[in-house]
Amino acid sequence: xxxxxxxxxxxxxxxxxxxxxxxxxxxxxxxxxxxxxxxxxxxxxxxxxxxxxxxxxxxxxxxxxxxxxxxxxxxxxxxxxxxxxxxxxxxxxxxxxxxxxxxxxxxxxxxxxxxxxxxxxxxxxxxxxxxxxxxxxxxxxxxxxxxxxxxxxxxxxxxxxxxxxxxxxxxxxxxxxxxxxxxxxxxxxxxxxxxxxxxxxxxxxxxxxxxxxxxxxxxxxxxxxxxxxxxxxxxxxxxxxxxxxxxxxxxxxxxxxxxxxxxxxxxxxxxxxxxxxxxxxxxxxxxxxxxxxxxxxxxxxxxxxxxxxxxxxxxxxxxxxxxxxxxxxxxxxxxxxxxxxxxxxxxxxxxxxxxxxxxxxxxxxxxxxxxxxxxxxxxxxxxxxxxxxxxxxxxxxxxxxxxxxxxxxxxxxxxxxxxxxxxxxxxxxxxxxxxxxxxxxxxxxxxxxxxxxxxxxxxxxxxxxxxxxxxxxxxxxxx
Amino acid sequence: xxxxxxxxxxxxxxxxxxxxxxxxxxxxxxxxxxxxxxxxxxxxxxxxxxxxxxxxxxxxxxxxxxxxxxxxxxxxxxxxxxxxxxxxxxxxxxxxxxxxxxxxxxxxxxxxxxxxxxxxxxxxxxxxxxxxxxxxxxxxxxxxxxxxxxxxxxxxxxxxxxxxxxxxxxxxxxxxxxxxxxxxxxxxxxxxxxxxxxxxxxxxxxxxxxxxxxxxxxxxxxxxxxxxxxxxxxxxxxxxxxxxxxxxxxxxxxxxxxxxxxxxxxxxxxxxxxxxxxxxxxxxxxxxxxxxxxxxxxxxxxxxxxxxxxxxxxxxxxxxxxxxxxxxxxxxxxxxxxxxxxxxxxxxxxxxxxxxxxxxxxxxxxxxxxxxxxxxxxxxxxxxxxxxxxxxxxxxxxxxxxxxxxxxxxxxxxxxxxxxxxxxxxxxxxxxxxxxxxxxxxxxxxxxxxxxxxxxxxxxxxxxxxxxxxxxxxxxxxx
Numbered sequence: 001x002x003x004x005x006x007x008x009x010x011x012x013x014x015x016x017x018x019x020x021x022x023x024x025x026x027x028x029x030x031x032x033x034x035x036x037x038x039x040x041x042x043x044x045x046x047x048x049x050x051x052x053x054x055x056x057x058x059x060x061x062x063x064x065x066x067x068x069x070x071x072x073x074x075x076x077x078x079x080x081x082x083x084x085x086x087x088x089x090x091x092x093x094x095x096x097x098x099x100x101x102x103x104x105x106x107x108x109x110x111x112x113x114x115x116x117x118x119x120x121x122x123x124x125x126x127x128x129x130x131x132x133x134x135x136x137x138x139x140x141x142x143x144x145x146x147x148x149x150x151x152x153x154x155x156x157x158x159x160x161x162x163x164x165x166x167x168x169x170x171x172x173x174x175x176x177x178x179x180x181x182x183x184x185x186x187x188x189x190x191x192x193x194x195x196x197x198x199x200x201x202x203x204x205x206x207x208x209x210x211x212x213x214x215x216x217x218x219x220x221x222x223x224x225x226x227x228x229x230x231x232x233x234x235x236x237x238x239x240x241x242x243x244x245x246x247x248x249x250x251x252x253x254x255x256x257x258x259x260x261x262x263x264x265x266x267x268x269x270x271x272x273x274x275x276x277x278x279x280x281x282x283x284x285x286x287x288x289x290x291x292x293x294x295x296x297x298x299x300x301x302x303x304x305x306x307x308x309x310x311x312x313x314x315x316x317x318x319x320x321x322x323x324x325x326x327x328x329x330x331x332x333x334x335x336x337x338x339x340x341x342x343x344x345x346x347x348x349x350x351x352x353x354x355x356x357x358x359x360x361x362x363x364x365x366x367x368x369x370x371x372x373x374x375x376x377x378x379x380x381x382x383x384x385x386x387x388x389x390x391x392x393x394x395x396x397x398x399x400x401x402x403x404x405x406x407x408x409x410x411x412x413x414x415x416x417x418x419x420x421x422x423x424x425x426x427x428x429x430x431x432x433x434x435x436x437x438x439x440x441x442x443x444x445x446x447x448x449x450x451x452x453x454x455x456x457x458x459x460x461x462x463x464x465x466x467x468x469x470x471x472x473x474x475x476x477x478x479x
Numbered sequence: 480x481x482x483x484x485x486x487x488x489x490x491x492x493x494x495x496x497x498x499x500x501x502x503x504x505x506x507x508x509x510x511x512x513x514x515x516x517x518x519x520x521x522x523x524x525x526x527x528x529x530x531x532x533x534x535x536x537x538x539x540x541x542x543x544x545x546x547x548x549x550x551x552x553x554x555x556x557x558x559x560x561x562x563x564x565x566x567x568x569x570x571x572x573x574x575x576x577x578x579x580x581x582x583x584x585x586x587x588x589x590x591x592x593x594x595x596x597x598x599x600x601x602x603x604x605x606x607x608x609x610x611x612x613x614x615x616x617x618x619x620x621x622x623x624x625x626x627x628x629x630x631x632x633x634x635x636x637x638x639x640x641x642x643x644x645x646x647x648x649x650x651x652x653x654x655x656x657x658x659x660x661x662x663x664x665x666x667x668x669x670x671x672x673x674x675x676x677x678x679x680x681x682x683x684x685x686x687x688x689x690x691x692x693x694x695x696x697x698x699x700x701x702x703x704x705x706x707x708x709x710x711x712x713x714x715x716x717x718x719x720x721x722x723x724x725x726x727x728x729x730x731x732x733x734x735x736x737x738x739x740x741x742x743x744x745x746x747x748x749x750x751x752x753x754x755x756x757x758x759x760x761x762x763x764x765x766x767x768x769x770x771x772x773x774x775x776x777x778x779x780x781x782x783x784x785x786x787x788x789x790x791x792x793x794x795x796x797x798x799x800x801x802x803x804x805x806x807x808x809x810x811x812x813x814x815x816x817x818x819x820x821x822x823x824x825x826x827x828x829x830x831x832x833x834x835x836x837x838x839x840x841x842x843x844x845x846x847x848x849x850x851x852x853x854x855x856x857x858x859x860x861x862x863x864x865x866x867x868x869x870x871x872x873x874x875x876x877x878x879x880x881x882x883x884x885x886x887x888x889x890x891x892x893x894x895x896x897x898x899x900x901x902x903x904x905x906x907x908x909x910x911x912x913x914x915x916x917x918x919x920x921x922x923x924x925x926x927x928x929x930x931x932x933x934x935x936x937x938x939x940x941x942x943x944x945x946x947x948x949x950x951x952x953x954x955x956x957x958x
Contacts, residue, residue: 033602033605035598035601035602036601037552040552040553041552042550042551042552042598042602043549043550044606045617048547048548048550049548068524068527068528069524069527069531070522070523070524070527071521071622071640073519073520073521073638074519074622074638075516075519075575077515077516080515092581093582094580096554096577096579096589097577097578097579097580098576098577099577099578100575100578101574101575102571102574102626112577112591119521123512127512142622143550143553143621145553147581158580159554
């Protein structure tokens with residue numbers, strides 16, 4: 001704090017200007033800072049600590065499902081990028097090119113990886129020979145670069161952090177099962193740790209990853225009714241294997257191509273957390289990834305015994321939750337605003353009168369509820385309250401999504417639903433024709449987000465052309 | 480394994496060709512694989528798991544000493560790199576330049592970070608205003624790029640993984656204390672976790688980091704008598720602060736420049752582990768960072784009860800050590816060789832006769848010692864044996880270093896010592912003149928490694944010019 005008397009500055013209200021509200025939070029909760037490198041950002045300690053929690057939990061889930069971490073080079077020679085035609089078409093327009101090493105011009109340009117399928121394929125071709133070498137279940141935690149024109153912190157930046165899983169399998173069935181398994185891992189992570197409900201689905205052909213046979217995704221609905229793709233899992237079939245000649249000798253001594261998958265989530269998840277749970281007082285963090293789960297604020301700290309008791313509570317709770325004691329000389333009012341801004345799930349206040357009565361006050365960040373808790377019950381209550389905050393956040397987000405999901409049977413219904421209720425998910429039937437997909441977007445402004453895995457029948461004709469249709473699509477405006 | 484009948488191929492003997500022995504190990508222990516990107520490598524699961532252990536331990540030590548992790552962009556605009564004169568002179572000749580984003584030529588070239596002082600400085604200037612904002616104790620785990628001409632896995636590659644700590648402080652004293660603290664953290668890590676004795680010292684002026692006032696280092700002696708710089712910690716004074724205008728208002732309301740440090744270790748540590756502990760059977764891993772600390776090998780696995788007992792032992796030990804059970808159908812001989820190659824600290828053999836006698840055989844990788852251990856004592860014995868392996872490795876490495884450290888008073892003595900005993904550390908007095916430093920290297924082949932923090936007086940004249948000298952220097956051939 002540069003000045004302990006300064007006030008925590010108010011942020012723009014969400015209803016007034018959602019985009020401004022968002023950037024106010026990322027700056028004022030000290031998640032990021034801009035740099036002189038356009039489209040790139042510093043992830044500050046508080047923001048990075050959220051990412052470390054995300055990493056730790058997900059990495060554990062990956063390892064439990066048999067995956068191993070590796071590290072690939074950050075550069076891809078141009079000729080390697082070009083080996084799979086769809087892939088290079090999808091990525092070449094948005095890569096950064098290294099052309100000089102020191103003062104020497106390179107013989108071949110290298111791109112900074114936008115994603116690493118090509119590098120993994122080259123490696124797999126080198127190390128896989130027999131069915132005994134399969135499957136390979138690899139992952140890496142790195143940053144990638146995509147030369148985006150317009151950028152927004154966490155949501156779209158030229159460099160971002162992510163994990164990318166890359167696996168190869170002896171059969172298509174196994175690879176498809178892996179693709180589905182990882183989609184489920186992401187779903188569990190988003191719902192059980194980030195308190196963020198997601199729709200599992202499959203992208204339409206026009207929206208697939210460059211080079212994929214099928215792209216599965218999880219889609220979440222933000223506070224403003226826009227959709228955010230929170231994670232993807234791709235099935236490649238043997239397309240890359242053929243382009244990179246990744247073969248193995250099967251049990252019958254026959255040469256076969258491997259079947260491949262890749263899957264990833266990014267620091268975008270932090271943007272999703274902000275826009276799912278945040279409010280006009282700032283960030284609201286799901287307890288599982290909050291760097292501080294409970295902040296202890298001594299009240300009337302100059303009175304004898306208060307600081308000592310606050311420190312004692314910290315010691316008592318530190319094995320149970322991530323606890324911070326703020327015994328700085330900032331005012332209680334300032335501290336309340338500061339830790340609300342930072343989205344700390346629980347605030348514990350302890351003052352002279354509380355001490356007399358062997359109690360404290362705990363305030364929930366998600367709904368402002370104040371609870372008087374006996375100091376003897378703290379160790380039991382804190383985990384219960386953290387769980388209650390998680391559940392409260394999930395239910396609130398789910399209710400928001402349900403309120404903002406509109407089943408529509410005609411283009412007119414779509415337009416009317418969006419106008420009357422604001423942006424949200426549109427559920428509507430689709431015939432499968434790309435022309436209809438494009439026209440829905442052109443006319444109503446919502447694009448296809450996914451074909452949900454849980455299909456429902458809400459009609460039998462295409463929302464656009466009126467011809468027979470048996471596919472339910474979620475449509476929405478996207479981040 | 481492509482073929483369970485294949486033999487684990489022997490590696491080149493260390494005495495025959497040390498460089499070949501080294502590359503044989505990195506390949507055959509499956510630590511790395513080469514790629515089509517010259518000078519870059521794939522770190523494979525077994526190699527990366529070692530790095531993950533190094534990261535986990537060091538990261539804990541950094542956090543215990545109050546440091547926070549952040550993430551900076553990987554790109555540095557050319558104008559930013561140029562702000563500190565010594566720094567740009569040191570690094571510009573070896574950076575990779577990005578000149579195109581997609582098909583558009585960039586207005587300003589961006590280099591891929593070779594190190595991130597300039598980015599941290601820009602950030603510090605943005606966020607620091609008052610003495611209340613100090614210190615900032617930051618670290619990041621990333622990869623950096625230096626366009627080296629000749630490369631060797633882990634030791635010198637164009638891209639490598641590291642951590643870089645960057646801190647700013649209100650006073651020079653605090654910054655110097657930080658520089659020393661982190662040198663001590665590195666020393667503790669190398670000695671207590673990697674079982675690698677190091678000499679703490681300070682670089683001579685000619686060998687300082689580009690832009691530093693003082694560079695401290697830890698130097699280790701490899702099996703072949705060559706020196707390896709295992710970590711560095713730099714004190715910058717206020718040089719960078721002046722170049723980047725990083726000021727703060729002190730308690731007397733006066734503008735002051737901050738004092739800065741940086742410090743780092745890299746994946747080179749894995750190279751150091753190989754060359755400190757490895758032998759002609761392969762890798763030998765210090766238990767603290769070994770991905771597998773104990774491998775269980777069932778003997779006569781087809782006999783009833785053997786596999787069941789082996790699995791039972793795994794369950795029993797898995798909370799105590801990182802345990803792998805290899806119940807594959809590869810032969811015991813193949814498995815012995817394989818896990819020796821992989822440097823697994825302990826091998827546990829269990830067969831029908833062992834089971835009858837309620838015992839097993841444990842073999843230490845560091846010295847080949849075989850111990851018969853009662854199954855009732857396993858949980859006690861395994862941690863003791865892991866500690867014994869660590870201590871054994873440390874003592875062996877220390878003895879090797881002591882045997883290969885030669886105190887010399889003349890150039891002739893240096894030449895004779897190296898000729899008679901092979902490469903090693905030379906301890907010799909130095910007058911402080913750079914010309915003498917250069918001449919020692921030119922004539923004898925050994926360069927100055929450091930002025931050890933523990934100075935001894937082994938003479939009073941310079942080993943080169945014969946003039947009065949009060950500085951002891953460690954000299955050696957370097958990796």
